[in-house]
Every structure is written in C-alpha cells, then in structure tokens.
Amino acid sequence: MSQHLTDAPSTAATDVAGPADWWRDAVIYQVYPRSFADGNGDGMGDLPGVTARLPYLRGLGVDAVWLSPFYASPQADAGYDVADYRAVDPMFGTLTDADDLVREAHALGLRVIVDLVPNHCSDQHEWFKQALREGPGSPLRERFHFRAGRGEHGELPPNDWESIFGGPAWTRTAGPDGTPGEWYLHLFAPEQPDFNWEHPAVHDEFRSVLRFWLDLGVDGFRIDVAHGLVKAAGLPDIGRAEQLALLSTSAMPYFDQDGVHEIYRGWRRVLDEYSPGPGRPGRQTYQGHQGHQGPPDRHGRRMSGAAGARIAVAEAWTPTIERAARYLRPDELHQAFNFEYLTTPWDAAALRRVIDKSLTAMSAVGAPATWVLSNHDVTRHTTRFGNPVPVADGVPVAVAPTQLREAGDRELGLRRARAATLLMLALPGSAYLYQGEELGLPDVTDLPDDVRQDPSFFRAAGQDGFRDGCRVPIPWSGTEPPYGFGPEPGGPSWLPQPASWAELSVDAQTGDPESTLELYRAAIALRREHPALGAGTGVTWLDTPAGVLAFRRDSPDGQSLVCTVNLTGAPVILPATGRELLSSGVPATAVPVAPAPAGPTGASDSAHHVAIAADTAIWWAI
Numbered sequence: 001m002s003q004h005l006t007d008a009p010s011t012a013a014t015d016v017a018g019p020a021d022w023w024r025d026a027v028i029y030q031v032y033p034r035s036f037a038d039g040n041g042d043g044m045g046d047l048p049g050v051t052a053r054l055p056y057l058r059g060l061g062v063d064a065v066w067l068s069p070f071y072a073s074p075q076a077d078a079g080y081d082v083a084d085y086r087a088v089d090p091m092f093g094t095l096t097d098a099d100d101l102v103r104e105a106h107a108l109g110l111r112v113i114v115d116l117v118p119n120h121c122s123d124q125h126e127w128f129k130q131a132l133r134e135g136p137g138s139p140l141r142e143r144f145h146f147r148a149g150r151g152e153h154g155e156l157p158p159n160d161w162e163s164i165f166g167g168p169a170w171t172r173t174a175g176p177d178g179t180p181g182e183w184y185l186h187l188f189a190p191e192q193p194d195f196n197w198e199h200p201a202v203h204d205e206f207r208s209v210l211r212f213w214l215d216l217g218v219d220g221f222r223i224d225v226a227h228g229l230v231k232a233a234g235l236p237d238i239g240r241a242e243q244l245a246l247l248s249t250s251a252m253p254y255f256d257q258d259g260v261h262e263i264y265r266g267w268r269r270v271l272d273e274y275s276p277g278p279g280r281p282g283r284q285t286y287q288g289h290q291g292h293q294g295p296p297d298r299h300g301r302r303m304s305g306a307a308g309a310r311i312a313v314a315e316a317w318t319p320t321i322e323r324a325a326r327y328l329r330p331d332e333l334h335q336a337f338n339f340e341y342l343t344t345p346w347d348a349a350a351l352r353r354v355i356d357k358s359l360t361a362m363s364a365v366g367a368p369a370t371w372v373l374s375n376h377d378v379t380r381h382t383t384r385f386g387n388p389v390p391v392a393d394g395v396p397v398a399v400a401p402t403q404l405r406e407a408g409d410r411e412l413g414l415r416r417a418r419a420a421t422l423l424m425l426a427l428p429g430s431a432y433l434y435q436g437e438e439l440g441l442p443d444v445t446d447l448p449d450d451v452r453q454d455p456s457f458f459r460a461a462g463q464d465g466f467r468d469g470c471r472v473p474i475p476w477s478g479t480e481p482p483y484g485f486g487p488e489p490g491g492p493s494w495l496p497q498p499a500s501w502a503e504l505s506v507d508a509q510t511g512d513p514e515s516t517l518e519l520y521r522a523a524i525a526l527r528r529e530h531p532a533l534g535a536g537t538g539v540t541w542l543d544t545p546a547g548v549l550a551f552r553r554d555s556p557d558g559q560s561l562v563c564t565v566n567l568t569g570a571p572v573i574l575p576a577t578g579r580e581l582l583s584s585g586v587p588a589t590a591v592p593v594a595p596a597p598a599g600p601t602g603a604s605d606s607a608h609h610v611a612i613a614a615d616t617a618i619w620w621a622i
Helices: 047-060 095-107 126-134 139-143 200-216 260-273 321-328 348-364 410-426 499-504 516-529
Strands: 027-031 064-067 084-088 111-116 170-174 180-185 220-223 311-314 370-372 430-434 548-554 560-566 572-575 579-583 589-591 609-612 616-621
Touching (some): 027 047, 047 064, 047 095, 047 516, 084 095, 095 111, 095 200, 126 139, 200 260, 260 311, 311 321, 321 348, 348 548, 410 516, 410 548, 516 579, 548 572
Parallel strands (some): 027 064, 027 430, 064 111, 220 311, 370 430
Antiparallel strands (some): 170 180, 548 560, 572 609, 579 616
16 A cells, blocks of 8 residues: 555645635646656656646646545546545655655645545445445445345346446445345446445545645645535435436436535535634644745735635536535635536637626625636547537537547637637636646547546446547657656657647747747736736626627726637627737737718727637737
8 A cells, every 4th residue: 555644754845825815816737647747657647747847837827736636546547436545556656755746836836736536435445345345234334325226136226326437326246155235336437436425434534534635735625526425315216317418407316415515514614724814823734945935926925924725626517507606605615617618619609608607606605716628527628629519409509518539620629729718817716727738739539449548438328438538648848759758758658649749749839939838828927917817706798799709807906908709710800909918819910990981070980990810819908
C-alpha cells in the first residue's frame, strides 16, 4: 500500500494568501495527472511530473490547480475507484510527492484543489473487502447497499436501476463455496460499490478524510458525483429502461436527493475551521515560506500572509441550474460546475439564455457562476464546435452532445473554441480550464480500440465510452512522441499521441503571437488586470443583430469592457465599440459607412464601423 502521513514530513505545505473569497473569480486549471507530465519515464503521468511543470501554470496565469484523483486505486476507472483515501497510488508517487507538490504550488502563488470521491469506493477498499469476507449480517455491509435479490431464488437484481457505464447497477456476490449471495449497488462500474450515506460511520470517515488533506495544506476539494450520495428511501424502481438518456433532464431516485444538503452543511463546517472569517482566524496548519510574495491580483494584493477560504466544488448533474444552485447556499458548498453552459450549442440565443439563467440562479444564493468548456469526461470543445449540432424536428437541439467520434472541421472548431474562451473569461465568476485546451488540442477521435481504457467502452448500453480521446497526454516539446510528456524522446505514453501534435506543443506555440497558447496567456493576464473583469453578478447586454452577442462589464471606478462575439459564419459590420484589447482571431477592420443625411441641425451620423470576422470574439476597452 502507498505511503501514509506518518511517513511524510510533519510540517505541511506553505499557505497562499490573498482575498478570503479568492474563489469568486478564480481561473482554475484541471490537471489529469496520468496525462499531464511523466516524471519517471514509465509512460504514466505522476505527481513529480506535475510539480516540475507548475512554473508553466504560474506563467499561464491561473489561480489554482485542480488535480484529478491520485489516490491508491486498482485503476478500474482511472482512479475514481479509491481503495485508500489517505494514500497516493504508487503509479503517481508517494504522499511526500503530494506534500512537495502543494508546497511548490503555494510557493508559486497557486492554490491546490484535490478530487474527492464520496459516492463510491473501490471493491478493494478495506471496508468492502471485509464486508465480502464476513458475509450477510456483517456490520460492514451496512456501510454499502447490500440487498437480497428478487425472483424465486434471488436471481434478479433488487431493483431496475441501470449503471451509468451500462448494464444493471447491481452485481451479485458469491460465498466462499461459490453459492450466489446478496447483491450490491454500484451506479458506475462493478468495481465501484456505492457507499450508504445513511450510516454514521460513512459520515465520520469522510469528515476525517477532509481534515487529513486540509492538514496537508490543500485549498479545497472537487466533489465527484456530488449529487449522488443519497438514494431515495426504499430504492424504488424507475420503471423504464434506457435510463441514461434521462439523467440530464429528469429526477432520478439515486441523484439530487434532498438529503445530500445536510451532508454538505457538515462539510462546510469542517472547511470553515480552516478558513479565515469574521471572528474566525482559520486553523494554522503549516508555516509560511520566508520572504515569499506571490503575484498581485487585479486589486494589487499579493498572495502572501494569511490563508484564503478552503472551498468545495460540486460536480452535480441536476435537471436545472436552479437545482444546482441549492448546493451553493451560504452554509453549503462554494461552487458547482455549470454543465448546462458546457452542453450549450454554438448559438447566440442559446448562450445568452444559459448565461442569464446561470447568473440569476447563482445570484439568488450569493454564489459565483462558473463557466467550463471541457473536462476529462467530455470530447474537447475544439472538436465539439467543429461538428454540426444535431437537429430534431428541424430545430437544433438545446443540449449539444458531449461525446463524439467524428473529428469534424478542425479549422472551424479551433476558431470557435478560441472565441468561446474569450466569451467565457469575460463572464462574471470563476472559469475552469482543462489541461491542453490552451494549446487548442483536438480530441483524438481515431484511437484504436485495442488501446482504449475507458471502462464504459467495454460495457454495452452505457456511456459512449470515448473519454480516452480527451485524455491523451499533452505535448510539451520536441518533434516525436511523447513530445516532452516523458523525460526521453521516443519514450512510452499510456495513450498514443497524434503525429500532428508536434506543432501544437507548448514549445512550438510559446512566443508565437498567433498561437492559442499566447491567446490564453494574454486573456488571463487581461482578466487579472482589468478591474471590470472577474467577480460579479451580471452583465449589461447590448443591442446586436441576430447571431451576435455583446455585453458590457463595468467596474466601480468607472472603467468598462465590452465583449463582442460573432457566432455567425460570416463577417458582421457593427459600430465600433471602443479600443480593441484582444481578439480571438483577426483584428476588427475599419469599414467606411456612408453617413446618414444631415438632420435639422446639419449633423450627420458618421459613426465609425468595423467588420468582425466569423466566429470571432473581441474585447474592447471603453
């Protein structure tokens, strides 16, 4: 088993300071550790690899790093099947490596958020293994959902629930002599048994796990399947098949149950123990680096001194944004991923609707909106935007598909992706980036079946199973695989990288003013510097023709910024808004417009106009 805290340094990592509410406008970068950087050359990314690349993230300008799971795990679902929540899997390093990563991140002015997986564990977790050994009646079985089967001999699952990965959500156990026994619930893979959150031991365990990592110095948690912990009483049947199609729109007896909120109120109390606030200095868990001062924020404050808030971010797929906002009431969690925004097609009217809905719903509970375009579970948005939006009954669908196998029009997809980034970073609240999107990486849609590792790919009737395409290791340098992912040219990579990625590497794009990487660096820097950007609760929409979005952000000191996005497939001519700060594509070009006839006073309308290219976003200083 991996290293535990007693083996690690006794003094946890340095703190990062700044405003206590840093999370309200943070740009947070998701690192998928196995695909970010390989420190030891075994073809698998690891924590030392991440630590070595932290200066790159500091230079990119992000505020925090979110790490997908690196816990001890058999890797049945890429680490989301946790065997030990207080240990690092040897694949990724040791607990000392995790401690070093947090220390180095804080020294660079970066905060660290770690993934937490509370809905389910691994079938190799000690609790579950003991529950199987002891058989029916074991107290350990009460910490999971064990049930007798239906049918004459218990040969049928206890209810009709389906796994998100396909097939029934139940697996039958067997006794030492092979006799069929009880069934256990797993909403995902059979190797991922669901915890029973009605049991107090489960609550106690996860509060302890929170404190373990907070004591190590982490700044927060991303909560996997935050909507799934509590199941409806009695585990009732749903009454139909193809349940996966219902997940984004319908109430389900295993998701978004009201009982989850009491769990998160308890977690918020733990987080607040470590967070400064009125009459609450925050728990001192470690010593600060001597003389270190991090980067200034947009208000000139430097990240050194007392700690900011410790936060929790919900991955909560709910039927509506309003339901997601319930997780963010003042005594619960801090943020929730905005999946409705992620699934909105490239359409001006649809985007405006979801932006307004998001800002209204989050403002009602005093929480910041969040904006995200890609993550480790969906096809990269560069590829999604290069594919046509499906049409139903002659009308584009309201929810765009998130797993695609077609490469689409890559030039179009990248152009739209760059514009979508400027739109996202101009909106009020917090933005999430997924590793490699700053390089304009497309999804790898042509991976051979024999290299795929997504568990849902191997199960019928589940998710499409094509998540490996967004998890291919990212390119750093060089002209041959693994493009700097590992320490040696020609070394291994757990998934193959396309030959075309040499021109997309960090080194290839650095210093090229036309590159996607430099666009991200410039946009994040402007976002940090401009007082009208970042935190906020609303935007002022401006009149535009169909297919074009434009809104203004205003700062208290009177400075303003306008974001204009042309989502049409052709250039549009608009009145000039101000001084152009940044464009996702070609800069706007002046267009002569014939003045209107003189009015009674002899004045005429000779306002300056500009042409904005197709699928292009521009920021203007007012």
